[in-house]
Amino acid sequence: MNVIRFILQNHTQVLELTLEHLWLVGLSTAFAVLIGVPLGILIAQRPKLNKPVLASANIIQTIPSLALFGFLLPVPWLGERSDRLAILALTLYALLPIIRNTYTGIRGVDAAVVEAGRGMGLTESQLLFQVELPLAVSVILSGVRVAIVISVGLATIAAAIGAGGLGEFIFRGLAMVDDRVILAGAIPAAILALLADLGVGWLERQLRAR
């Protein structure tokens, strides 16, 4: 109960940091979708690019997040503002599930359906936008869902380089050896992850092709 009291006493700051957190996650996820979905489509259509693209995304995924933040710190324009840097790093991490699910979703569309569409004279873009993407959308969105949940967790580490977000409480709590402060960051972060998961799940059901 101490935690709740602490959160209530510091509610303006909790709210502020939650919004910062949301901003980091939201913006990076948006970038990751804008980059990842087209890349996924590209490698679904050109199987030769599949291995190198997925391998690169995989390698990025294996870099420890704290190290990646550190590596990027000296980069000129990025290093000036740590939130830019955090957004770039989070975007990179979110890429893999989005690229992979876009690829899997599109490759998973029934070959007979694609052949029929092509045979009846749909152009490649009509085929993509009217057939392949609508049929792959729920697989793609479940990739986005995974990406968001990962980002909410990773974004707490961005506080280590001063990018703000709920990680501030966690690091402060660790320094102060005070569980209340740690939980004041961890609980809202967990709730954010859950809400985002529910939200995308809802979107998935709305968009799901029959």
Added chain:
Amino acid sequence: MLVLLGRSGSGKTTTLKLVNRLVTPSSGEIRVNAESNAQVDVIRLRRRIGYVIQDVGLFPHFTVERNIGLVPKVEGWPADRIRDRVQELLHLVGLAPELAARYPQQLSGGQRQRVGVARALAADPEILLMDEPFGALDPLTRDELQREFLSLQQRLHKTVVFVTHDLREALRLGSRIALMEAGKLVTVLAPQEFLKSSDPWASAYVRAFENGDRAGNRGTS
């Protein structure tokens, strides 16, 4: 109606796909309506050729109406004309008008293939390519669809290229039967000539067919 007959892997489907350029020839030229099909725009070419495959390939996220009306729609027909055309086609292939609002997975196999035929006919193509369209259906439904397709063809007079490995179907539907073996065209014959042909591949086919028939009769008696 030309039937391409042959065993699996004999090149029937490839031949069919050469016509609408789903397969590109490594050499030579394919003429469609006396015009090399490599010269015309591939999208235009395909929209003038109806295409029906065994797996039907209906768009699962579209209703029957949108499935049938897709080519007219991308061709820019007005909505009311598409609606009328869909109703006309449903009637033509023997489906009830209220099926227009259904989704493919709510239909039986036979109904799906009827929708497949209706979709291929939507923009009134001169040529129809059919790749074992009735192959996955049960014998009764297949018989029904073959019969209806014959009477449909008597009204529509399309140029049809029909792929099958079933001699009975070939004899029933074809005005000419083109026998293929190992990627080569063996012979082209009228159904009656086919049964009497001295060509070794043709007679082998007829023999296998008769054997199958006898075995079938023994089974039922």
